[in-house]
Amino acid sequence: MFTGCKQSSQTSNNSALSSDVASKVYVAPGEYDEFxxxxxxxxxxxxxxxxxxxxxxxxxxxxxxxxxxxxxxxxxxxxxxxxxxxxxxxxxxxxxxxxxxxxxxxxxxxxxxxxxxxxxxxxxxxxxxxxxxxxxxxxxxxxxxxxxxxxxxxxxxxxxxxxxxxxxxxxxxxxxxxxxxxxxxxxxxxxxxxxxxxxxxxxxxxxxxxxxxxxxxxxxxxxxxxxxxxxxxxxxxxxxxxxxxxxxxxxxxxxxxxxxxxxxxxxxxxxxxxxxxxxxxxxxxxxxxxxxxxxxxxxxxxxxxxxxxxxxxxxxxxxxxxxxxxxxxxxxxxxxxxxxxxxxxxxxxxxxxxxxxxxxPILKMDEIVAGIVxxxxxxxxxxxxxxxxxxxxxxxxxxxxxxxxxxxxxxxxxxxxxxxxxxxxxxxxxxxxxxxxxxxxxxxxxxxxxxxxxxxxxxxxxxxxxxxxxxxxxxxxxxxxxxxxxxxxxxxxxxSKSKKFYPIDENEHPHATKSESDVKVVREGNIVRIYMTAIRSHLNPDNIEGVKVGDKVYFHLTNLEQDWDVPHGFSVMGAQNAELLVMPGQTETLYWEPKQEGVYPFYCTDFCSALHQEMQGYVRVSPANSDVPVKWAMGDD
Amino acid sequence: MFTGCKQSSQTSNNSALSSDVASKVYVAPGEYDEFxxxxxxxxxxxxxxxxxxxxxxxxxxxxxxxxxxxxxxxxxxxxxxxxxxxxxxxxxxxxxxxxxxxxxxxxxxxxxxxxxxxxxxxxxxxxxxxxxxxxxxxxxxxxxxxxxxxxxxxxxxxxxxxxxxxxxxxxxxxxxxxxxxxxxxxxxxxxxxxxxxxxxxxxxxxxxxxxxxxxxxxxxxxxxxxxxxxxxxxxxxxxxxxxxxxxxxxxxxxxxxxxxxxxxxxxxxxxxxxxxxxxxxxxxxxxxxxxxxxxxxxxxxxxxxxxxxxxxxxxxxxxxxxxxxxxxxxxxxxxxxxxxxxxxxxxxxxxxxxxxxxxxPILKMDEIVAGIVxxxxxxxxxxxxxxxxxxxxxxxxxxxxxxxxxxxxxxxxxxxxxxxxxxxxxxxxxxxxxxxxxxxxxxxxxxxxxxxxxxxxxxxxxxxxxxxxxxxxxxxxxxxxxxxxxxxxxxxxxxSKSKKFYPIDENEHPHATKSESDVKVVREGNIVRIYMTAIRSHLNPDNIEGVKVGDKVYFHLTNLEQDWDVPHGFSVMGAQNAELLVMPGQTETLYWEPKQEGVYPFYCTDFCSALHQEMQGYVRVSPANSDVPVKWAMGDD
CATH class of the missing domain: 2.130.10.10 (YVTN repeat-like/Quinoprotein amine dehydrogenase)
Incomplete structure (x- = not known):
């Protein structure tokens, strides 16, 4: 039971035995586990x-x-x-x-x-x-x-x-x-x-x-x-x-x-x-x-x-x-x-x-028992x-x-x-x-x-x-x-079988964007699809306008990185769904129904580089009856 | 980088230095961490x-x-x-x-x-x-x-x-x-x-x-x-x-x-x-x-x-x-x-x-700097x-x-x-x-x-x-x-401040059931509230009838245990919501809209006793137009 009298392990008091046990489970920084x-x-x-x-x-x-x-x-x-x-x-x-x-x-x-x-x-x-x-x-x-x-x-x-x-x-x-x-x-x-x-x-x-x-x-x-x-x-x-x-x-x-x-x-x-x-x-x-x-x-x-x-x-x-x-x-x-x-x-x-x-059929137990512990x-x-x-x-x-x-x-x-x-x-x-x-x-x-x-x-x-x-x-x-x-x-x-990233040229996602030159925003009725890319240290596009209250918005984010352990995250303020966490070469989609007009920031949620904090953008949400056209940009200030 | 040549830590090869470091982070079974x-x-x-x-x-x-x-x-x-x-x-x-x-x-x-x-x-x-x-x-x-x-x-x-x-x-x-x-x-x-x-x-x-x-x-x-x-x-x-x-x-x-x-x-x-x-x-x-x-x-x-x-x-x-x-x-x-x-x-x-x-106002940097590393x-x-x-x-x-x-x-x-x-x-x-x-x-x-x-x-x-x-x-x-x-x-x-359980007599949940004698199932229109208790090793009631397709069902589960670390879990097959995990003395509610007729098992999801596997029950879902009355039982076979 919890008595409150236990003390934390004190290195200096460890017996040689304890030290020996410690060594058996210690995997030093940079070393790998056995199993x-x-x-x-x-x-x-x-x-x-x-x-x-x-x-x-x-x-x-x-x-x-x-x-x-x-x-x-x-x-x-x-x-x-x-x-x-x-x-x-x-x-x-x-x-x-x-x-x-x-x-x-x-x-x-x-x-x-x-x-x-x-x-x-x-x-x-x-x-x-x-x-x-x-x-x-x-x-x-x-x-x-x-x-x-x-x-x-x-x-x-x-x-x-x-x-x-x-x-x-x-x-x-x-x-x-x-x-x-x-x-x-x-x-x-x-x-x-x-x-x-x-x-x-x-x-x-x-x-x-x-x-x-x-x-x-x-x-x-x-x-x-x-x-x-x-x-x-x-x-x-x-x-x-x-x-x-x-x-x-x-x-x-x-x-x-x-x-x-x-x-x-x-x-x-x-x-x-x-x-x-x-x-x-x-x-x-x-x-x-x-x-x-x-x-x-x-x-x-x-x-x-x-x-x-x-x-x-x-x-x-x-x-x-x-x-x-x-x-x-x-x-x-x-x-x-x-x-x-x-x-x-x-x-x-x-x-x-x-x-x-x-x-x-039920077998007879005494005929099938090998032994009893x-x-x-x-x-x-x-x-x-x-x-x-x-x-x-x-x-x-x-x-x-x-x-x-x-x-x-x-x-x-x-x-x-x-x-x-x-x-x-x-x-x-x-x-x-x-x-x-x-x-x-x-x-x-x-x-x-x-x-x-x-x-x-x-x-x-x-x-x-x-x-x-x-x-x-x-x-x-x-x-x-x-x-x-x-x-x-x-x-x-x-x-030895463990993959490190997904090859971007093998990405067959129906809404993948494999190059920054292909980013775009497409409206069909009240469905808006944003074809976005992430690569250190920007999301492209990072200025999006023409989204309206009541739209059904799909952010299709492709991570263009081709290196191990460079995921990018993505979130939009107030989005009803959880964020994305996109592995290199992968495409993931965040669905969003904007409810209120305003200008909402989005950003990378997985600290990826020295300029990760700069990896941000804005999406403008206009009223349902607005005539603001669909528009996207990055670096076009 | 990942070279594949690293090997897991081998006790026998650990140097005395490594063993010393191991001891510094090893908290032996039953001992407490310091921070x-x-x-x-x-x-x-x-x-x-x-x-x-x-x-x-x-x-x-x-x-x-x-x-x-x-x-x-x-x-x-x-x-x-x-x-x-x-x-x-x-x-x-x-x-x-x-x-x-x-x-x-x-x-x-x-x-x-x-x-x-x-x-x-x-x-x-x-x-x-x-x-x-x-x-x-x-x-x-x-x-x-x-x-x-x-x-x-x-x-x-x-x-x-x-x-x-x-x-x-x-x-x-x-x-x-x-x-x-x-x-x-x-x-x-x-x-x-x-x-x-x-x-x-x-x-x-x-x-x-x-x-x-x-x-x-x-x-x-x-x-x-x-x-x-x-x-x-x-x-x-x-x-x-x-x-x-x-x-x-x-x-x-x-x-x-x-x-x-x-x-x-x-x-x-x-x-x-x-x-x-x-x-x-x-x-x-x-x-x-x-x-x-x-x-x-x-x-x-x-x-x-x-x-x-x-x-x-x-x-x-x-x-x-x-x-x-x-x-x-x-x-x-x-x-x-x-x-x-x-x-x-x-x-x-x-x-x-x-x-x-x-x-x-912007201060002058050279007037406020204490030092530069x-x-x-x-x-x-x-x-x-x-x-x-x-x-x-x-x-x-x-x-x-x-x-x-x-x-x-x-x-x-x-x-x-x-x-x-x-x-x-x-x-x-x-x-x-x-x-x-x-x-x-x-x-x-x-x-x-x-x-x-x-x-x-x-x-x-x-x-x-x-x-x-x-x-x-x-x-x-x-x-x-x-x-x-x-x-x-x-x-x-x-x-020293950490609580071990919630006193059942202080439970003010509006749908708490503080004694097994108070368990019940109450229908009001299409809302069915099941007042259920959990204590080793049964859920009470464990036979529930009179729930219909289209009902809005609330399982209000109270954990009657009053001991440290005896949570009970709860789930219903096919329930659209996640399970409950109820701490001793607590009441939690699982909301369920049954969509299909049938007899669905429920059970405790947190292994709590030698007879945990027996901690189960059934809820019968009848067609929307059925006249099966609300009924509940446990041990009444």
Whole structure:
């Protein structure tokens, strides 16, 4: 607790030990971090990029929420990225970043991340660190068990957390049991471009689907989803969904699904979902509404789905690097149950079932368990791996990370987390090739870990060194939003691909101005388009007249710079939309409806040069009935 | 430049020196930083709170921009905070945080910060770290020379950066010279509450007003504003505003202004500006429109304003801790000119003027100069002080910080910055009592300082140890937005005041629900108000029926927790507004217009307990013509 007696770190009093730890996380000025960490923002809806081991925040990538820092979701080019079947949604709750993989190894091409509230998956391009694509998930509610890629990024997945009427319709909530359904959606990822399409949905009982992981190696071709609320309660779930001793891990054979799809054994049902793509050449996002989806019903598709009974309200499901072991983190269980994929296949072959649920065979738990990690802690949530035969599981209630041996199931180390750890992240820790040097605990409660900042505190992450036998706590670092989950990757796998600017001669924006000689102001009816350029240290034109109250004005600003890290910003006094922040070679558009006559300044908002303060201009707004002609100038005083 | 040959910091290779530096910035897990740093976000419109020396981001305080992470500017309670005379503006450009002062010393009560684009000043309360008040600045354009408090926080100031028609009207931009004006606004700050009111404006010539600082000690009662573009150019200012060898520092005698106001020697002119206040008891912001402002004309108020000629396009104006020395940082000058306040008073007494400009006497530069720091670097921008007789000036073009001796004007140390430093910050460095242990350089260009993140890079700050004779670079840390300016303060001056939650029995929100027994759903016409509570681990009610397409639905959520750091979040699938994030004891409102029939889940978005995933519910949306009655339940399965 916050006692007020803590003192700030005093250099002179640091022990040699502390100094040694300090050196482990210190990245000297001008030096680079060893790993990129991609940390979701939870309720912020964004994805943050940190360097490890320093814990420094390198960038917040706007994904599912408007971002005034970058103009995302405000400028005309990116507004379509936030379109959904419900219209424009300025916010979502982003949970699980997942790096693309090739042969089960992180390849540094893309990060996928799920939107939880209004179900969506986004793809972030790691050559630009920008959101390239967002696809909505139809007929779902709360896309939590997502995106969790397959080992060659064949698919990312999306499992409904909340069962809903399928398809959506008006019905009494009391009719929940048996009538509400859960859709598990497989999104195809095009190999070269990363382009996403909904491949198919698997229609499941009205349980809650919590988390997922795809198989790898021997279990490649399967994806595993945890369930809770197999009781199908629709109220006070803290009681109602905690009755059953066991819930299920749903094992989906997606290679079998592909066969059924190929055989035409699907139904096509109406659906309404948005698919939004940002085109890096035009610098413009477009949004398309899709109208149907293919659905497989497990009761009609034998071999497609099996239930693996797992104690108790399993939260995370994690597959070890070999693909043999499937860890069910039963959050209300005292033990940790690990299933054997080999045994699962054997039980299926033997048709050794313990009945079925809604037509889906239930395997016998004692026939598929590989081992049990006994009483390792309270409230197990998630497990990752170090590639050296060890697993690391977080315990929310006992607030610790426990290291155990895969195969012998013995606990070999434990260390506290501050406080209430949820997910954990080891770079590559859910892939076939973990880079097991560091572990990051993603904590839910902060309280007294940092200087207080009133009732609202940043969430917190903790960095541990796991290179030795014993875990060692190195660093606390606060995060933007809730650090819900994260992925990490060696810097070298990403940095060489990172673009520095957009070539101006490749700019295909429909309203680009590629040379100062082409600047102009064009009126068509009450639409005024201002084709403007920015280059150190002027905006051209910088004197604009002939705009009238009631006009619809578009400032199309092209940044003519062709050097790294010379963005220009743009704002107009009183403009209802946020500013622009335009990268070199890019064009962005600020939409403005002037409401009052007057002469309004505009200026560059990103300090760009010694004469940045001089990078300004004026736009004159005349009354609606004025006959002031459209006119523009720069340097013509 | 980015060469690709840099390697991440390797612990084993760190020299003893590096290890020593590491220890100086390392704040071990559970330990506290020594200083709070309040760093503006520039184009992000927000204020970030960092710990020093760690450089850790403790919180982003939303001020002038919507923030999806916190629901600020989206929930009904905070939307009025972003109201202006132009309507709701979701964004601004926040430049200069300024701590409140008592007797010239930072007192840890409030931070003020200016909105640059749509001119405003905000006050942040440091007991809650929330924006408490925003006041718009009438008849101004680009509120850059702001807020820069007086020594007992009698006033914060707001100087127009861009001259505009005064008051605003439709006129040709070519009529700029002599017709556009600059207003310097003094905002009264109520001593106990911090409540702001526009006291008066001083009507100035149509120059650009760049920065300001108020006097202290012997110069208390005066405020100094830099000018550029005394040429009164209205186009291509990078050339047009760089012609004159000298521009002016405008010295305003605000005690004299108070006399003129008391004597009634002001004009009252029409004005239209918003004043927005967030009430901590009701948890609701209200916005009021003000209609007039009092104006003083220097030509009619002798002794109110003097011009101090200063080479060349002076950017920052900084007053030393004694109040005697006024540093003009002429950004296009080779030297740094320091004026003597004593000599200024003497020259005024002697009426030793070099003519006048628009009725304002111009002092003779050679009579007021205390000293010149000769050729210290290229592009001086800002100066702060360490309280030990030293000054530190940033040089944008030569990208360095130069330390010089106040009084002897000799350069005694210099150190590079990476890259292109703008402002600098020493905690208390613009007050009478600097805490001169650290210096933070606030840099404009990042390029290769961190792992690359595509064309867009975070800006960067650098921390220097200035406790010894020689400055020592300790740390690079990236920032949110542009770290335009910052203020720092010893943690002890703030942390003891920091609130941990809001007492539920003091909650005066008009739609608060203070007990679970009071939850309800009320329909009045097509307005549906849902009075809901959150406490671990349920939302009450969690089954809601009787909502129809076309309704206007208000979810009034009260967080019943009374413990530190137990916020609850709230979201509804498909809701057009962002989520809520409700602190313990607080009530917030999400507005929703359901467009489609169906049954939509809602849930807690801030992981709060082991059964957080169970903290969910459903709202049924029936067709507009449905007769499903309003109904709510929890636990009534």
């Amino acid at each position: 990129y960490a991609f940390v979701s923002g939870g309720f912020s809806g964004q994805l943050s990029v940190y360097g490890l081991p320093s814990g420094r925040l390198l960038k917040v990538i706007p994904v599912f929420s408007q971002d005034a820092e970058k103009g995302y979701g405000y400028n005309e080019e990116t507004i379509p990225m936030l379109n959904t079947s419900f219209g424009f949604i300025p916010w979502d709750d982003a949970h699980h970043p997942e790096l693309s993989q090739t042969d089960g190894e992180t390849d540094g091409r893309w990060v996928f991340i799920n939107g939880n509230n209004t179900p969506r998956i986004a793809r972030i391009d790691l050559s630009t660190f920008e959101t390239a694509e967002i696809i909505e998930i139809p007929n779902s509610g709360g896309n939590h068990s997502s995106p969790f890629t397959t080992e060659n990024t064949e698919y990312v997945v999306a499992g409904t957390r909340f069962a809903v009427p399928y398809p959506q319709k008006d019905m009494s909530i009391k009719e929940y049991k048996g009538n509400f359904k859960g859709a598990l959606t497989f999104i195809d990822v095009e190999k070269e471009s990363g382009h996403m399409e909904v491949a198919f949905q698997v229609l499941m009982p009205g349980f809650n689907y919590d988390l997922a992981h795809s198989g790898k190696g021997k279990s490649h071709g399967w994806t595993f989803f945890t369930t809770y609320n197999t009781e199908e309660s629709n109220t006070l779930l803290e009681v109602g969904a905690s009755q059953n001793d066991k819930d299920y891990i749903a094992a989906i054979n997606w290679k079998k699904a592909e066969e059924y799809i190929a055989e035409g054994k699907f139904k096509t049902i109406p659906a309404n979902y948005a698919h939004n793509i940002y085109d890096e050449k035009t610098h413009v996002a477009t949004s398309e509404m899709k109208k149907e989806v293919r659905v497989l019903d497990p009761a009609e598709c034998p071999g497609l789905v099996y239930f693996l009974p797992t104690p108790k309200s399993p939260h995370g499901v994690d597959v070890d690097p070999t693909g043999e072991y499937i860890v069910g983190n039963g959050k209300l269980s005292a033990d940790l149950t690990v299933h054997s994929f080999t045994k699962v296949l054997q039980a299926i072959e033997n048709k050794s079932f313990d009945g079925e649920a809604y037509g889906i 006994e009483q390792p802690g309270l409230g197990p949530l998630h497990t990752e791996f170090d590639g050296k035969g060890n697993a690391y599981t977080t315990f929310f209630i006992s607030s610790e990370v426990v290291k155990w041996k895969v195969g012998t199931w013995e606990v070999i180390d434990r260390i506290p987390s501050y406080y209430s750890v949820g997910h954990l992240m080891i770079p590559g820790g859910d892939s076939k090739k973990p880079e097991g040097k560091y572990l990051v605990a993603l904590n839910k409660i902060t309280k007294d870990r940092y200087l207080p900042t009133g009732p609202e505190l940043n969430h917190s992450a903790q960095l541990y060194d796991i290179s030795g036998d014993k875990m060692e706590l190195l660093l606390d670092f606060p995060t933007i939003g809730e650090p819900h989950y994260a992925q990490g990757i060696s810097a070298g796998k990403v940095m | 709070y740093a309040f760093v503006s976000g520039g184009f992000s419109g927000q204020l970030s709170v960092y710990g020093l020396p760690s450089g850790r981001l403790l919180k982003v305080i939303p001020v002038f921009s919507q923030d999806a992470e916190k629901g600020y500017g989206y929930n009904e309670e905070t939307i009025p905070m972003l109201n202006t005379s132009f309507g709701f503006i979701p964004w601004d450009d926040a430049h200069h945080p300024e701590l409140s002062q008592t007797d010239g010393e930072t007192d840890g009560r409030w931070v003020f910060i200016n909105g640059n684009n749509t001119p405003r000043i905000a006050r942040i309360d440091l007991s809650t770290f929330e924006t408490a008040e925003i006041i718009e600045i009438p008849n101004s354009g680009g509120n850059h020379s702001s807020p820069f408090t007086t020594e007992n926080t009698e006033y914060v100031v707001a100087g127009t950066r861009f001259a505009v028609p005064y008051p605003q009207k439709d006129m040709s931009i070519k009529e700029y010279k002599g017709n556009f004006k600059g207003a310097l606004t003094f905002i009264d700050v109520e001593k106990e509450s911090g409540h702001m009111e526009v006291a008066f404006q001083v009507l100035m010539p149509g120059f650009n007003y760049d920065l300001a600082h108020s006097g202290k000690g012997k110069s208390h009662g005066w405020t100094f504003f830099t000018t550029y573009n005394t040429e009164e150019s209205n186009t291509l200012l990078e050339v047009g505003a760089s012609q004159n060898d000298k521009d002016y520092i405008a010295a305003i005698n605000w005690k004299k202004a108070e006399e003129y106001i008391a004597e009634g020697k002001f004009k009252t002119i029409p004005a239209n500006y918003a004043h927005n206040i967030y009430d901590e008891k009701t948890h609701v912001a209200t916005s009021e429109m003000k209609k007039e402002v009092r104006v003083l004309d220097p030509a009619e108020c002798p002794g109110l304003v003097y011009f101090l000629p200063t080479p060349k396009s002076p950017h920052g104006v900084d007053v030393d801790p004694t109040g005697e020395y006024i540093v003009g940082n002429g950004k296009l000058s080779a030297d740094l000119t320091v004026h003597s306040f004593t000599k200024v008073l003497q020259a005024i007494e002697n009426k030793s003027f070099d003519g006048e400009a628009y009725g304002i 000769e050729q210290p670097g290229l592009g001086p921008l800002h100066t702060e002080f360490d309280g030990k007789g030293n000054a530190y000036t940033t040089f944008f073009i030569s990208s360095e910080v130069v330390k010089w001796k106040v009084g002897t004007w000799e350069v005694i140390d210099r150190i590079p910055s990476y890259y292109s430093v703008g402002h600098l910050m020493i905690p208390g460095g613009d007050s009478k009592k600097p805490e001169g242990k650290y210096l933070v350089a606030l840099n404009k260009i990042t390029k290769d300082r961190y792992l690359p993140t595509g064309p867009e890079l975070n800006h960067s700050a650098q921390l220097y140890d200035i406790s010894g004779d020689k400055m020592e670079l300790l740390l690079d840390f990236p920032t949110i937005g542009e770290p335009h300016y910052a203020q720092g303060i010893s943690a002890g001056k703030v942390m």
